[in-house]
Amino acid sequence: MQRRQGDTILIGDEIEIQILESTRSHVKLGLIVPKKLPIVRGEIRKVSEQNRSAAQGAGVEPPALLALRLRSEMGLVCAGERVAPPRPK
Numbered sequence: 001m002q003r004r005q006g007d008t009i010l011i012g013d014e015i016e017i018q019i020l021e022s023t024r025s026h027v028k029l030g031l032i033v034p035k036k037l038p039i040v041r042g043e044i045r046k047v048s049e050q051n052r053s054a055a056q057g058a059g060v061e062p063p064a065l066l067a068l069r070l071r072s073e074m075g076l077v078c079a080g081e082r083v084a085p086p087r088p089k
Helices: 042-057 063-073
Strands: 008-011 015-022 027-032
Touching: none
Parallel strands: none
Antiparallel strands: 008 015, 015 027
């Protein structure tokens, strides 16, 4: 697909990709997307997934579960809140 500066590509009714700059070696894009739709660069998502996977393999609790478990151990858990089981020592 060949596009020129100022051209747009529409995806559905809510997403617009604008060609801001185009040279032989690169293209600069602009996105108009609803705020409710998350936009994450692919390499950022990949690193995030790798970090999550490494933390699980190392037995590290996700921050939300760790905070809940610590509040539980300190007697600060609200009624109806789920409590993480104690970790083996």
